Amino acid sequence: xxxxxxxxxPHRLAGSYATGFGEEGRAWIAGLPTLAxxxxxxxxxxxxxxxxxxxxxxxxxxxxxxxxxAVLRLQMPxxxxxxxxxxxxxWDGKGMVRLLDHDPVSSSMLLERLDGTRTLASIDDDDxxxxxxAELHARLVALPAPQGLRSLGDIASKMQEQVxxxxxxxxxxxxxxxxxxxxxxxxxxxxxxxxxxxxWDLHYGNVLAAQREPWLAxxxxxxxxxxxxxxxxxxxSRWDDVVAKGDPLRVVRRRFDLLTDVLGLDRARASGWxxxxxxxxxxxxIDDGETRLAPSSVTISDSLLNRRPxxxxxxxxxxxxx
Numbered sequence: 001x002x003x004x005x006x007x008x009x010p011h012r013l014a015g016s017y018a019t020g021f022g023e024e025g026r027a028w029i030a031g032l033p034t035l036a037x038x039x040x041x042x043x044x045x046x047x048x049x050x051x052x053x054x055x056x057x058x059x060x061x062x063x064x065x066x067x068x069x070a071v072l073r074l075q076m077p078x079x080x081x082x083x084x085x086x087x088x089x090x091w092d093g094k095g096m097v098r099l100l101d102h103d104p105v106s107s108s109m110l111l112e113r114l115d116g117t118r119t120l121a122s123i124d125d126d127d128x129x130x131x132x133x134a135e136l137h138a139r140l141v142a143l144p145a146p147q148g149l150r151s152l153g154d155i156a157s158k159m160q161e162q163v164x165x166x167x168x169x170x171x172x173x174x175x176x177x178x179x180x181x182x183x184x185x186x187x188x189x190x191x192x193x194x195x196x197x198x199x200w201d202l203h204y205g206n207v208l209a210a211q212r213e214p215w216l217a218x219x220x221x222x223x224x225x226x227x228x229x230x231x232x233x234x235x236x237s238r239w240d241d242v243v244a245k246g247d248p249l250r251v252v253r254r255r256f257d258l259l260t261d262v263l264g265l266d267r268a269r270a271s272g273w274x275x276x277x278x279x280x281x282x283x284x285x286i287d288d289g290e291t292r293l294a295p296s297s298v299t300i301s302d303s304l305l306n307r308r309p310x311x312x313x314x315x316x317x318x319x320x321x322x
Contacts, residue, residue, distance in 0.1 A: 002047040004036035004060065010053045017056075021076065028076045032058060039072055039108045043101060052116065055201075055219055056080075061113065069113040070100060077107040079150075080221055085109070086148050087197060087222035095139040097208075097218045114216055118209035121238055129204060130255050132215055133234055134262035137202055137227075140217060141263065145197040145224030152225025153193035156186050156276065162283050171291045178293065178301065182279040185272040194226030203233035228273030231259050232281070232300070235274070239296050252303035271304045 009032055017025030040047070040062070048069060049061030057075035064070055075081050085107070088099035093112075101110040123129040163183040170176045199206075200221040210216040235255050242251045260270050278297045285294060 073109040081107040114208040120207040121204040141196040141227040150223040156190040182275040186276040198230040204237040228270035232277040
């Protein structure tokens with residue numbers, strides 16, 4: 001059994017934990033080699049490749065005692081990892097990477113191994129890639145959320161409380177009005193927050209090629225809510241490429257229509273919850289010291305508000321308070 005050397009821990013992961021969790025994060029990073037050795041021994045695993053970094057984790061390619069390839073995911077226990085475990089157990093590999101085992105004390109996970117070199121972003125045709133993501137997304141949100149997950153209703157209430165103070169930190173009056181319009185959209189929908197199990201971060205980079213299915217989702221951050229709140233990561237996928245095409249409004253609208261068609265969502269309601277997601281992202285940015293809204297958020301908002309109906313006459317114009 002090969003252990004983990006301290007020099008194998010990426011500086012990016014160490015820096016992220018130090019910035020985000022302070023002394024607790026630095027202590028967790030310092031204990032990573034011991035944690036890795038304990039988990040490798042617990043499941044009798046053999047390392048099978050170079051350590052990689054997840055969103056907030058260290059991922060070690062390993063082989064099970066019978067030679068089956070897998071990955072050992074190490075992350076600090078927190079609310080997000082608890083939610084991920086609930087989601088992985090509930091989805092049970094249906095459209096999602098399969099959880100093979102986990103350690104409840106350390107939140108370490110043993111997962112099936114997918115092809116980390118092939119994400120959905122490797123598909124050049126955006127309509128094809130978005131169609132694959134939409135079909136996968138529809139399978140994931142088909143399940144009702146189990147007990148123990150955060151509720152979109154609680155998140156919406158907290159956002160509403162933060163808006164008045166957050167607006168004062170924006171330097172552009174037009175962006176203050178825009179942020180308030182997003183908050184108004186959330187206020188209209190907050191009474192019916194939904195009960196589906198959401199992935200919360202389903203974008204091209206979080207869909208990997210697999211063997212038992214062509215594509216599977218990874219890295220869920222589940223919560224209970226309306227699927228409309230789950231669309232933004234897909235709309236924002238490969239954003240530099242979207243901008244480079246020269247017509248981001250058209251691309252976002254096409255993606256939105258494809259997603260809502262496949263998921264069977266009411267477009268006005270999905271638009272409102274997507275604006276709610278822009279609100280959440282912006283509140284986080286403002287809390288980090290930003291004084292302007294992210295350009296991508298403004299563009300996505302513009303693409304959804306005051307839409308012209310399509311040629312077939314189906315009403316898709318979103319009427320939201322400004």
